[in-house]
Amino acid sequence: MSKIPKLPTTTKENRPGPLNSRPFSRTLANGLSDADKKSLLLNHTRPLRSGAVTTVPAPRLKRAATAPSATIVPEKSAKIDKKPGSVAPKIPPYDYKARFNDLLEKHKAIKSEFNDLKDRHVEISDDYEKIKETVQTSATEKDILKEKLLNVHKDFKEKTSELQSLKIDFELTKHENEELQRKTKVLDEVTSSLKQKSLDLDKIQSEFDDLSRRHKSLQEEAEALRLLSEHLKKVSIEYDKLRLDYKEAQEGITKYKSEYEALQNILAGMYKDQRDLRNTVQDLKGNIRVYCRVRPPLESEASKPLFNLNVLDACSIEVEKIELLSSARKGKSQHSFTFDGIFTPHSSQEDVFAEVSSMVQSALDGYNVCIFAYGQTGSGKTYTMEGGCGKENYGIVPRSIDMIFNCMEDLKRMGWELTIKATFLEIYNEVIYDLLDSNKDQESHDIKMVNSKGNDVYVSNLREEEVKSSHDFIRSLSELSKVILSLQTNQSHIPYRNSKLTHLLMPSLGGNSKTLMLVNINQFDECFNETLNSLRFATKVNSCRTTKAKKNLTMVDTF
Numbered sequence: 317m318s319k320i321p322k323l324p325t326t327t328k329e330n331r332p333g334p335l336n337s338r339p340f341s342r343t344l345a346n347g348l349s350d351a352d353k354k355s356l357l358l359n360h361t362r363p364l365r366s367g368a369v370t371t372v373p374a375p376r377l378k379r380a381a382t383a384p385s386a387t388i389v390p391e392k393s394a395k396i397d398k399k400p401g402s403v404a405p406k407i408p409p410y411d412y413k414a415r416f417n418d419l420l421e422k423h424k425a426i427k428s429e430f431n432d433l434k435d436r437h438v439e440i441s442d443d444y445e446k447i448k449e450t451v452q453t454s455a456t457e458k459d460i461l462k463e464k465l466l467n468v469h470k471d472f473k474e475k476t477s478e479l480q481s482l483k484i485d486f487e488l489t490k491h492e493n494e495e496l497q498r499k500t501k502v503l504d505e506v507t508s509s510l511k512q513k514s515l516d517l518d519k520i521q522s523e524f525d526d527l528s529r530r531h532k533s534l535q536e537e538a539e540a541l542r543l544l545s546e547h548l549k550k551v552s553i554e555y556d557k558l559r560l561d562y563k564e565a566q567e568g569i570t571k572y573k574s575e576y577e578a579l580q581n582i583l584a585g586m587y588k589d590q591r592d593l594r595n596t597v598q599d600l601k602g603n604i605r606v607y608c609r610v611r612p613p614l615e616s617e618a619s620k621p622l623f624n625l626n627v628l629d630a631c632s633i634e635v636e637k638i639e640l641l642s643s644a645r646k647g648k649s650q651h652s653f654t655f656d657g658i659f660t661p662h663s664s665q666e667d668v669f670a671e672v673s674s675m676v677q678s679a680l681d682g683y684n685v686c687i688f689a690y691g692q693t694g695s696g697k698t699y700t701m702e703g704g705c706g707k708e709n710y711g712i713v714p715r716s717i718d719m720i721f722n723c724m725e726d727l728k729r730m731g732w733e734l735t736i737k738a739t740f741l742e743i744y745n746e747v748i749y750d751l752l753d754s755n756k757d758q759e760s761h762d763i764k765m766v767n768s769k770g771n772d773v774y775v776s777n778l779r780e781e782e783v784k785s786s787h788d789f790i791r792s793l794s795e796l797s798k799v800i801l802s803l804q805t806n807q808s809h810i811p812y813r814n815s816k817l818t819h820l821l822m823p824s825l826g827g828n829s830k831t832l833m834l835v836n837i838n839q840f841d842e843c844f845n846e847t848l849n850s851l852r853f854a855t856k857v858n859s860c861r862t863t864k865a866k867k868n869l870t871m872v873d874t875f
């Protein structure tokens with residue numbers, strides 16, 4: 317909105333009157349009312365009283381509030397002031413001098429007044445010029461303002477028209493808003509109804525899904541039934557076919573059964589022949605067989621001096637020691653021995669068992685078999701019988717157990733039920749210890765005769781344990797080793813144990829048994845004499861020839 321400059325207020329007082337440089341009288345006459353003019357004329361015509369000063373006050377410019385044109389209204393009528401109470405002496409008409417003086421005075425006063433008026437006129441002219449200038453400036457300003465006013469008017473009009481259009485817009489918007497509100501309300505109602513319908517739809521959808529599932533499952537059941545029915549048809553055909561096959565098979569089974577029995581008889585005959593042959597070979601080898609095994613020095617024993625040991629052939633060795641110190645025994649000590657076989661320091665556990673396994677087979681064929689190791693302490697008896705860690709180091713006992721259980725599997729396939737029981741004992745310091753009995757206070761164990769007729773012996777009060785697998789058995793051996801170890805650490809070791817042992821081995825050595833003895837030796841110089849003793853004892857054993865062994869009645873005889 318344009319600013320309207322404040323115009324200088326043109327009051328009736330300061331507004332320039334129609335004064336100009338025309339003679340005052342005329343001007344005055346023009347500006348005075350008729351009454352004023354009359355009074356002025358009267359004063360001019362009236363003779364001045366002596367001693368009175370007549371002054372004409374400068375007319376003040378005044379414009380009647382209602383008068384459209386400017387008129388000069390003297391503030392006071394141009395009367396000659398008279399002092400109150402003083403009455404001017406009347407100049408007689410003949411007193412020209414007085415009259416002349418009076419006129420002079422009046423002239424003087426009028427002249428002075430004229431001069432005043434003239435000054436006043438100049439002042440007023442200046443004012444007028446100023447006012448004129450102001451009026452011109454004001455007119456310019458007025459024009460500017462007018463123009464501005466016009467602009468403002470124009471703006472105002474535009475704004476008014478804008479306002480109008482805005483009002484119209486507002487009304488329209490208001491109307492639209494109301495319409496929208498109405499529509500929103502309707503929409504809300506529709507939304508809520510849609511929500512409800514959506515819920516209904518969900519419910520219907522879930523019912524539909526349920527029905528679809530049931531329909532599908534019914535379809536599947538129908539398909540399964542159809543397949544089942546087809547399958548049943550096939551089965552029925554196959555069943556008829558199978559019945560025929562079964563009949564044929566039964567006839568075949570009867571035929572095969574008789575053939576099987578015949579084959580079993582042949583097999584049993586073969587077993588018998590094989591056993592007899594093995595036994596013949598055993599007999600030829602002798603019922604007491606003695607093998608010698610030489611153990612290698614351990615790494616820790618590498619510095620120990622060795623005596624000479626020569627393997628002459630598969631069955632003979634020669635041991636030789638040269639005596640250097642004592643003059644009495646000076647010379648060469650050389651001895652040769654022959655056994656059923658020699659196992660050198662290079663022979664493996666497998667090599668040993670290959671020779672021994674025929675004895676285990678004899679046990680399975682129903683003979684009493686005794687396999688034992690003999691030798692001085694540290695010569696390798698435990699290693700030979702039990703073995704070391706790892707399967708390749710297994711000794712005779714675990715390998716025999718494996719063989720027995722493998723054979724059992726064959727026999728089981730032929731319908732046999734078998735039970736294996738084991739006893740463990742140690743003869744130590746002439747006392748028999750039951751190694752399966754962990755009680756410290758064991759019952760005493762004695763070697764007794766089985767019956768008065770034969771030579772068979774048994775050890776009383778020994779604990780028997782059933783062994784169900786070779787693994788269990790190899791259970792048992794590791795525990796046994798621990799027991800032996802603990803016994804040995806508590807008591808001083810007695811290396812030579814033969815009294816009770818000889819007694820226990822009596823039937824094996826001289827009776828109806830097959831006996832295999834392993835004489836273990838080492839090659840250490842310091843052990844030469846002990847080695848010699850062992851070899852001599854083994855030679856004696858080897859020279860024993862028992863009567864031909866008779867087998868006990870065993871399962872294999874029933875074939």
Ligand SMILES: Nc1ncnc2c1ncn2[C@@H]1O[C@H](COP(=O)(O)OP(=O)(O)OP(=O)(O)O)[C@@H](O)[C@H]1O
Pocket residue numbers: 610611612614661691692693694695696697698699700704836
């Ligand atoms: N053929 C062999 N090969 C390798 N090492 C062996 C052999 N024989 C024995 N040994 C080892 O020699 C050492 C003594 O053997 P072992 O314990 O079997 O003797 P031992 O005759 O049972 O002794 P002891 O009578 O004192 O019980 C053991 O460390 C054993 O592993």
